[in-house]
Amino acid sequence: MSLFLATLLFGLFLAVLGTVLLWNNSVVASTARTLPRSKRGAWLFFGAGAVWFVWRVSRLTESDLIFFQTPPPVMAGFAVLALLAFLYAPDFLAVRGLCVLVLLAAEPLLYAAYMEYQHPQRLLMVTGVYLALSLALYLAAAPYRLRDFFEWLFRVPARPRLLGALLLSYGLATSAAAFTY
Numbered sequence: 001m002s003l004f005l006a007t008l009l010f011g012l013f014l015a016v017l018g019t020v021l022l023w024n025n026s027v028v029a030s031t032a033r034t035l036p037r038s039k040r041g042a043w044l045f046f047g048a049g050a051v052w053f054v055w056r057v058s059r060l061t062e063s064d065l066i067f068f069q070t071p072p073p074v075m076a077g078f079a080v081l082a083l084l085a086f087l088y089a090p091d092f093l094a095v096r097g098l099c100v101l102v103l104l105a106a107e108p109l110l111y112a113a114y115m116e117y118q119h120p121q122r123l124l125m126v127t128g129v130y131l132a133l134s135l136a137l138y139l140a141a142a143p144y145r146l147r148d149f150f151e152w153l154f155r156v157p158a159r160p161r162l163l164g165a166l167l168l169s170y171g172l173a174t175s176a177a178a179f180t181y
Contacts, residue, residue: 006112007125007178014128014171021164029154036095036147042086045097050082052104092143099143102136121177128174 020028035041057078060071068074085093109129113122139146153159 001108001112003112003116003119003122004178004181006109007122007181008175010109010125010128011171011173011175011178014167015175016171018164018166018168018171021160022168024157024160024164028160032150033147033154036092036143036150038094039090041094042090042097044094045101046082046085046093047097049097049100049104050079053100054079054082056104092147095143095146096140099136099140102132106133119181121180124170124174124177128170 054075057075058071060074062069065071065074085096106129110126113119113126116122153163
């Protein structure tokens with residue numbers, strides 16, 4: 001992935017997320033409040049994260065594997081663990097799935113900006129990605145905090161609009177920076 005595409009996609013994602021929060025109707029608030037414990041969200045986000053991770057494991061070479069010479073046993077092990085998570089740890093699985101997706105999506109974005117020192121504007125994207133990584137690691141350890149955050153955020157109608165305006169502005173600035181490379 002090129003630096004242009006990585007920066008543009010990240011900026012557009014933030015702009016869309018900011019627009020949704022800026023819009024802030026009852027559907028946005030109710031969806032956000034029910035997301036952390038949602039079964040559909042768990043199947044969507046954790047399922048997508050598990051499939052993506054198993055696909056990434058399938059791309060490992062022999063030098064990346066310690067105890068096995070081919071990836072299929074490792075892939076099967078992680079697939080079984082993902083299925084067991086749906087059975088035995090269903091609480092806040094949607095939040096953990098979002099965290100997995102953020103962690104997996106960060107790699108190609110940061111790899112695109114690696115060693116691109118001649119473009120200091122790349123730091124708009126890189127800073128946002130590192131903030132998202134930090135938040136994902138925190139929420140993976142304490143997923144109930146996302147539920148608490150959504151309750152706090154949607155208690156006052158001005159809060160989601162303010163957060164949406166900030167995300168929209170940052171996303172548009174990051175998208176504009178992509179065209180300066």
